[in-house]
Amino acid sequence: MSVVAVPTATPDVRTVPDAGAPVGIFDSGLGGLSVLRAVRAVLPHERLIYVADSLHAPYGERDDAFITARTMAIGEWLVSQGAKALVVACNTATAQSIAFVRERLAIPLVGVEPGVKPAAAVSKSRVVGVLATQVTLRSTRFQSLLDRYAGDCRFICQPGHGLVQAVERCDTSSPELMALLESYLKPMLDAGADTLVLGCTHYPFLDRAIRDIAGERLQIVDTSVAVARQLARLLDANALKNSDASLELMPRFCSTADGESQRQLAASLLQLDAAVEHVDIPSRLASALAESPLA
Ligand code: DGL
Secondary structure, three states: OOEEEOOOOOOOOOOOOOOOOOEEEEEOOOOOHHHHHHHHHHOOOOOEEEEEOHHHOOOOOOOHHHHHHHHHHHHHHHHHOOOOEEEEOOHHHHHHHHHHHHHHOOOOEEEOOOOHHHHHHHOOOOEEEEEEOHHHHHOHHHHHHHHHHOOOOEEEEEEOOOHHHHHHOOOOOOHHHHHHHHHHHHHHHHOOOOEEEEEOOOHHHHHHHHHHHHOOOOEEEOOHHHHHHHHHHHHHHOOOOOOOOOOOOOOEEEEOOOOHHHHHHHHHHHOOOOOEEEOOOOOOEEEEHHHOOOO
């Protein structure tokens, strides 16, 4: 990657975060709500701000510079809103840009990665399917996970083209979606896979559809609870864990699109009936990666 787009605007509000400050969670769209659900379960006293970059979803078919620009812009925006820590609840953004963003934001960061290691630990047939975006599957981070943890397992890696778009429309069960999903899962099942890694945070919302197709033949590996536990460790280590149980616990939901799908999905799958704020978070084309300043 030679040129990246980075935001150059100075954040409008910058406070020194304390334990009562919110945790920022972001995804290209609605998928990170599956991570937010786990964070709420593991850390029930934390205030949360969730940003869905639905205007720009899916990231999985974008180029590297675009994804880095969006991740950086949204990270900066969340810092400007007082976030004390950031969860990049997007495998694609983590794979592509977390190292870049980690160096430039002054708050602790947690990313998400496909559960190659837990899948290799539980598979009996030693054949594992992975569904993730094209960007995640071709990333050096993912290849390195396979090199380190696949061991004697065969991993069948399938880009989930079309699945993110379906979840963004709140489609988790239409005949078209089921046919698409089946076309991805059948070759894995035919090859003897007994485990499926969900390498995209949108896919946990398809768990019922996956069950309808594969029954009990696939155990599903989703890393959202592990990510929430990692966030808890990080907050502890930085003395940022909130223990005040009296704070307002409804997340603040934000979207770069109109937010209607987000409101629907949060209500139907998370039982969180909340308004969604529209936010504009521009990225600006800036200098070459090597020249962009560290925070
Ligand atoms: N939820 C994102 C992920 O985990 C989806 C990426 C996309 O927008 O394509 O990768």
